[in-house]
């Protein structure tokens with residue numbers, strides 16, 4: 001089968017586990033050289049090693065996406081290692097505390113905003129100049145179905161995921177004539193990462209969450225990765241500022 005991203009250089013944040021790991025592995029399978037970025041060294045190293053042992057090229061760079069110096073270094077290391085940056089999947093994110101809006105502490109509010117929202121902006125802040133210099137590139141930011149609807153007990157999370165859509169659409173307009181496409185994926189409940197963490201804390205949630213999904217099942221991480229790959233590929237060459245739902249029909 002033809003590889004859709006042969007010889008492209010891809011960067012995935014939050015690639016030390018969950019959706020980001022599967023995205024990184026899928027980019028590599030499609031022929032890309034992959035920079036794995038995560039604050040979690042063990043998980044990040046493992047993902048890069050999984051790619052290398054399957055015959056791909058990958059390097060892990062420890063990065064806290066809420067820290068400007070770290071993100072600036074991440075893009076520099078990407079270009080030093082593989083010469084350019086073609087595709088960026090800004091995926092790192094946290095759920096934050098499970099609390100009513102008025103019970104959030106200022107510290108927890110700031111933590112969620114810093115990682116989920118400022119983190120995506122900081123990544124674009126350093127990715128876009130590199131892509132402008134190369135005269136092209138593609139960015140996919142990860143929002144959530146909670147970026148379109150409220151998500152009780154997760155106001156900070158839902159606020160950041162709504163904001164990522166506005167940020168991405170605005171940047172898509174600004175760089176549309178500069179060869180940079182910027183899109184957003186909005187996964188619903190996917191059977192890894194944050195959804196797994198919710199069910200581990202409260203097993204009764206599994207049935208309740210599935211009941212919200214018309215397809216009657218959780219999504220697979222591969223189903224999100226496929227959407228990200230398509231958005232990054234030339235098949236999506238006229239697609240920018242798009243918000244793609246991958247939620248088994250939950251928002252329909």
Ligand SMILES: NC(=O)c1ccc[n+]([C@@H]2O[C@H](COP(=O)([O-])OP(=O)(O)OC[C@H]3O[C@@H](n4cnc5c(N)ncnc54)[C@H](O)[C@@H]3O)[C@@H](O)[C@H]2O)c1
Nearest residue numbers: 014016017018019039040064065092093144190193194195
């Ligand atoms: N799993 C789902 O059902 C689901 C649904 C909708 C959206 N999402 C979104 O998908 C993305 C990935 O989530 P996941 O479910 O795979 O969860 P996950 O916890 O498995 O993965 C998140 C990764 O981000 C990393 N990370 C956390 N803070 C970081 C920081 N400051 N800098 C760099 N990396 C950091 C973590 O170490 C982890 O490896 C998130 O943005 C999440 O909001 C997930």
